[in-house]
């Protein structure tokens with residue numbers, strides 16, 4: 001299985017290199033132990049890609065972390081680096097360049113004529129990657145010659161790339177030391193993780209062409225224990241590389257970015273907005289989601305923060321071996337929108353989702369939620385449908401769509417709010433499936449259905465993610481783009497007061513009202529994308545397309561307004577309406 005899939009729950013995070021000053025003194029708010037001091041001294045000499053306004057400090061609870069020494073504004077790129085190693089997932093190998101991770105463009109990507117497994121934009125990208133691919137190419141050819149038709153996963157190929165680069169840089173080079181300082185959890189692994197770690201270690205040894213782990217000594221890993229630690233470091237510190245729409249593309253490792261600790265209420269995100277220079281790609285950028293004060297720790301989320309606390313904690317313990325004590329986990333609000341049901345009396349307040357045997361009350365009017373069993377049943381079948389539809393999403397999208405279409409009304413009628421789990425996750429999947437199934441050119445009913453689903457997803461995400469979060473920003477952009485699609489048969493304009501009142505309340509709206517809403521939504525999307533994907537990147541690739549959509553819509557609305565103005569003038573001149 002692809003590592004991208006194994007780590008699908010993990011959120012992205014990245015940045016752009018501001019090559020400069022060496023790490024400065026340790027000014028921790030936590031009092032460092034003797035060991036911490038020693039560690040800090042070591043880190044001072046490396047991590048040259050960390051800019052002078054950031055600082056590595058250590059805490060007794062989370063180990064090393066990254067702190068801001070001065071204030072950072074929302075949407076600021078605070079760290080930018082090219083990962084130490086990266087590999088495309090198997091599914092993306094023939095559609096993306098293995099050097100810059102860009103999507104293939106006409107007249108098409110060029111395939112490596114030796115291994116036939118990887119593709120490049122052109123000879124420039126191929127040459128840039130050659131120092132690593134020359135080893136990888138031999139390994140891939142050896143595997144193909146053995147009769148094995150499957151290409152090793154992105155995790156194995158990324159580990160292989162680290163090994164070859166490690167060999168080239170030597171055991172004492174900064175590059176290798178940054179890799180060796182990544183946190184390993186090999187000593188306290190849970191039995192459930194053994195299988196993944198053992199599978200990775202055995203597959204890596206085979207990929208490198210060895211028959212036993214001891215042969216990895218030439219890479220500076222002298223024993224099986226060293227190899228196990230190496231694999232553990234990789235699992236704890238891997239980032240999923242994504243495209244500008246957050247579609248997973250592969251696995252990567254970046255020690256400076258991996259120093260950043262986790263919070264379920266993060267102040268920064270890691271994104272890959274795509275720079276303009278292929279040699280710099282895939283470029284990881286850490287972007288601040290809100291103002292970060294001097295002496296505040298930079299924190300990103302390792303897991304999907306739209307999930308309820310219990311699921312987030314499970315993912316964090318399974319992969320990262322810690323219990324999160326962030327404010328959202330340690331002192332959750334009375335009603336977390338991720339686990340909420342509308343007030344049974346309809347006062348507009350919310351109740352916490354019920355737990356067996358415990359009464360749930362509306363936080364606003366205190367009404368007791370009576371239909372506990374209905375809610376619990378809906379959540380259970382909703383989760384089952386979500387798991388099934390997610391698994392079928394690519395292999396049988398029609399079946400997946402049938403599942404989401406059938407289940408969403410059950411969750412809605414049980415009273416789950418748009419932000420609650422699993423309603424939000426199902427709505428998001430439903431939206432993706434509807435958009436993928438839109439006919440070309442789109443017909444009215446499927447287009448309207450997709451608009452309604454995207455609006456529901458927006459309502460849900462707005463309740464749990466902060467302004468500018470990349471996931472939320474992209475969802476707003478998606479809704480705006482759907483609203484801006486030319487309607488095949490816009491509803492006729494309202495003529496009477498009653499029709500006008502009805503038209504105002506109708507969703508999705510039609511005609512000029514729809515275009516105006518599209519424009520407002522896209523303007524909001526642009527503002528959010530500028531935060532989540534960095535103002536300096538103009539909101540990344542999606543931000544740039546949204547800007548073009550806004551210009552087009554403004555022009556279209558201008559034509560519409562002008563047309564109405566001219567029609568009114570003609571009517572006045574003809575005496576059909578009074579002056």
Ligand SMILES: C[S@@+](CC[C@H](N)C(=O)[O-])C[C@H]1O[C@@H](n2cnc3c(N)ncnc32)[C@H](O)[C@@H]1O
Nearest residue numbers: 061062063064183237258259260261262320322
């Ligand atoms: C990607 S590393 C982060 C850097 C790490 N602290 C270090 O010293 O290298 C992830 C590991 O850091 C620790 N960690 C990250 N965030 C934490 C948090 N909020 N609370 C406790 N431990 C955390 C966990 O041990 C986790 O497996």
